[in-house]
Amino acid sequence: MTNRLDELNPAQRAAVTAGDGPVLILAGAGSGKTRVITYRIAYLLEERKLAPRQLLAVTFTNKAAAEMKERLRALLGNSAGELWISTFHSACARILRQEIEVLGYGRNFTVFDEGDAATTIHWALESAGASGGLGVGALRTRIDQAKNEGLGPAELAARDPSGEGALTAEIYRLYQSRLKSLNALDFGDLLMLVHQLFTTRPEVLARWQARFNYVLVDEYQDTNRVQYLLLQALARASGNLCVVGDEDQSIYRWRGADIRNILEFERDFPNALVFKLEQNYRSTKTILAAAHSVIANNLERKEKRLWTENEAGEQIVHYTGVTERDEADFIAREIGRLGQEGFRPAEMVVFYRTNAQSRVIEEALVRRRVPYYVVGGVRFYERREVKDLLAYLRLIANPADALSLERLTAVPPRGVGARTLEVLGAAAAREGVSLFAAMGRAEAESAIALRIARQVSALHQWLSALIQNAAQMKVRELLDEIVARSGFFAYLDSLPDGADRREGVTELLSAAAGFDQEHGPGGLTDFLERVALVSDSDQVAQAGGSAALMTLHTCKGLEYPVVFIAGMEEGLFPHSRSQGAGEVEEERRLLYVGMTRARRLLYLTNTLSREIYGTRQEARPSRFLREIDPTLIRRFAPAGRNEPLRVPARGEIHVDYSDSQLPPAGDGDFGVGSRVAHPTFGAGVVRKREGRGEGAKAWIQFERAGTKLLVLKYAQLKPIADS
DNA sequence: GTCGGGTACTTTTTT
């Protein structure tokens, strides 16, 4: 250990060797945070003689947890095995697998994803007969927020007695009781129910307090209220709570994260030791200075400044394309060019604000033959065919999961339709049994045709047998039987996109096989839990020969030699739905996180026009671009069509027309940005297009007459050539 | 009961 400490700078060493009690480590981007956490754990185990099982370390992603475990195994050898290093959600799930029965759930509970939750809220909305007001999405957000704050339906109703508040609370109540009858938990429940246990069952809390002598939390700036309460409860006995974070990197306010948790840690834990890690080992001086000039505009932060001994490095490149296609092609071209300068594709990454931006960039990369992969977006386990198959597994693990039962009954189609299920559901409710149990008695149900009832009971028998045997079977074996017996492939082949779907199934089968290798038979519940709690960034490949594409939210905790940030435009970044003062600050932090991922080269790109929801809109440069010290930026673009790339003079405005999808000026197509003349309104500029063909309209900003929406067919517009 | 067309809406970000 002693030699190991030599590898740390003084601030890092102080943090690693801090004594008992609350500890706050303010770790700037690239300041060696992961190393500090890992070494601190090693220090606690070796020098302070903590047993591995006495320590709980909470990370933000499963991948971060796995990497940390790996490093510790290298430092400590096998004793790392008993360590609890996991995400908040995984840790809570694990606690609940042991403790949940006192709350009236079974230990084999299912973890619902977003879609399952939405379906259930839809059900609640219908059974409440509520119409108008809030939609499923809004309700889901509100309920989730309540759970993030640790509030139940009654508390929510008390806090917001308005009509909307009452409706939300009522739906929340119905939703919650439905979840319970399905023996299912949503993401919020994982945290909330542990909180409930800890507050209502002192003996349970005491047990876990005794178990965990030391709690360590990474990315503390992104903890929400319940997480805060959980930590406080757990650490109350020992007082040993060590949190690591950086308020400048707090980017999950919208999902309940409370930046005050970190800003007020010293108030909450008055005797806390505080350590600041301000030396950055990752980025060039230029990148760091640019990032600082952006984040310095935030008010809700403590002033601090990262510094580095790294070289100044290259200027930041700012590129402007006419359309998103230009932007994408520039990125693809640059990645290609850098490839020839010795950067591997895997060292380069493209970040964007919204998932929708990835498509155009992907197309450009395909055209330029750049290997790439997308992190996040449509999640693998939420793909239709995968969810269809998982429904079988979920039912086997948890026969109360009627949602999965309904799903698997319909896919592949076996003549048992919605009406049959309705009858069975009514029978189940009448007799107070589960839907699955009611299926076993279908043949006694007179309202169901005998032919169909036989189908139902055959399905029931088969599934019952699988439930019986599941404990002895590997997940892969279960899946193989399900696929074979249900005729899943034959069903897929009957679909127009069957070939693509087969791929998803194959991938799921190999994921299951991989899981079985670690677990052996009977791991079904663990497998499903892992599936439910995978995070987007878990898919980030550490090696491989492809450039990565991901949202700015997903990029947290990563670093790359070359970073592109696309879509630096008002309305996109900062996003039009995040225009409140606090929200813009969060967007700014998001950019800060993105910029500080870069080691050597940073590119920022924007466009003059972008297609949003099918209409082309004028795009203005992001305010954040102006916040960067201009001396750190080099604008990089060709001056006009058919001219080679060149570095423009300072202050010159540059636009890339080289791969523009806009029609050439003056061809009468009235593209966004083109100048037009109207017989009565005079000269103007096309600002936005709507519709196509006969009904195509354009918003035109006239020099004298203001902005008008005109139908192109009747407007008698004439193009004016740009000067 | 299913198909198809028209319409309205969307995802901003995710465990």
Add this chain to the structure above:
DNA sequence: AGTACCCGAC
């Protein structure tokens, strides 16, 4: 643009 959903027609 894409899709989810609703209503009317076969």
